[in-house]
Amino acid sequence: MNPYLDITEEVADALHAGLPVVALESTIISHGMPWPRNLETALAVEDAIRKEGAVPATIAIINGRLKVGLSREELTLFSNSSLHPAKVSRRDLPIVVAQNGNGATTVASTMIIASMAGIRFFATGGIGGVHRGAELTWDISADLDEFARTDVAVVCAGAKAILDLAKTMEYLETKGVPVIGYRTSELPAFYSRESGVMLSQRADDPMEIARLLHAKWSLGLSGGAVIANPVPIEYSMTKNEIDAAIEQALEELAEKRIKGAAVTPYLLARVAEITGGDSLETNIALVINNAHLAARIAIAYEQMSEK
Ligand code: PSU
Numbered sequence: 409m410n411p412y413l414d415i416t417e418e419v420a421d422a423l424h425a426g427l428p429v430v431a432l433e434s435t436i437i438s439h440g441m442p443w444p445r446n447l448e449t450a451l452a453v454e455d456a457i458r459k460e461g462a463v464p465a466t467i468a469i470i471n472g473r474l475k476v477g478l479s480r481e482e483l484t485l486f487s488n489s490s491l492h493p494a495k496v497s498r499r500d501l502p503i504v505v506a507q508n509g510n511g512a513t514t515v516a517s518t519m520i521i522a523s524m525a526g527i528r529f530f531a532t533g534g535i536g537g538v539h540r541g542a543e544l545t546w547d548i549s550a551d552l553d554e555f556a557r558t559d560v561a562v563v564c565a566g567a568k569a570i571l572d573l574a575k576t577m578e579y580l581e582t583k584g585v586p587v588i589g590y591r592t593s594e595l596p597a598f599y600s601r602e603s604g605v606m607l608s609q610r611a612d613d614p615m616e617i618a619r620l621l622h623a624k625w626s627l628g629l630s631g632g633a634v635i636a637n638p639v640p641i642e643y644s645m646t647k648n649e650i651d652a653a654i655e656q657a658l659e660e661l662a663e664k665r666i667k668g669a670a671v672t673p674y675l676l677a678r679v680a681e682i683t684g685g686d687s688l689e690t691n692i693a694l695v696i697n698n699a700h701l702a703a704r705i706a707i708a709y710e711q712m713s714e715k
């Protein structure tokens with residue numbers, strides 16, 4: 409086992425016994441939601457996974473240690489920002505470890521650490537992607553290259569329309585990453601169920617997704633997959649409601665000349681502020697919804713592997 413990893417007893421036991429485990433990221437907690445709703449959500453998401461019969465493993469970096477599974481106290485310290493965690497993607501991981509620092513893991517770095525621990529399933533809210541105007545800025549999230557290289561399937565509610573969703577899909581196709589719509593043929597756009605961007609794969613039950621992943625990895629085709637699970641209808645927001653907020657946030661971004669890793673947190677925070685409390689409720693509902701699906705896929709996958 410990698411000497412930098414600290415796996416909790418609950419997660420280690422589950423992995424030894426071949427039980428289904430679902431990874432969770434920590435950037436969504438520290439940089440994505442306000443206190444104390446972030447802690448409530450982190451606990452509710454873990455609970456959803458346990459109720460399905462799988463084991464949750466929230467991933468973060470504390471004092472330079474790669475944590476797989478957090479105690480309630482650690483989750484609290486992460487949520488109320490007493491640990492002042494930096495946002496850590498693939499690029500930043502060695503730096504935080506070398507400095508014995510605290511880090512909130514993005515989709516990319518959560519995949520890396522999950523994979524080190526032997527976890528193949530991961531639930532989150534939204535993934536990073538190709539930003540609008542990337543033809544000039546070259547701003548493409550490191551999440552996309554991680555899908556191409558690390559064997560972890562990520563259940564998300566698509567990607568926010570702060571991104572160029574069509575370019576994001578083109579990039580994933582180039583990199584050989586399957587994007588599977590769960591009961592949809594369209595890429596969901598996080599707050600809303602529609603984006604107008606069509607998907608090449610659709611699956612209507614968790615076992616179908618488990619079979620597809622099993623085939624991919626058995627063929628030696630390394631890398632992950634994106635499982636796009638639309639937000640439940642009762643929590644979805646209209647495109648009009650969201651589009652205006654996104655346009656405003658993008659204009660401010662340009663005015664303030666914000667660049668690099670700060671772009672995504674800025675846009676997420678501004679869209680949440682502009683849309684008010686509604687978007688937070690939507691955000692929480694979709695993460696919990698994704699946790700349920702990720703657990704079901706992990707369970708279906710373990711059932712297949714037993715045969
Ligand atoms: N998109 C969301 N919510 C999030 C993120 C993205 O709707 O919380 C976070 C995730 O941790 C994701 C990261 O991996 O932002 C992407 O950041 P960047 O674009 O800098 O790679």
Ligand code: MN
Pocket residue numbers: 547548549550668669671672
């Ligand atoms: Mn970026």
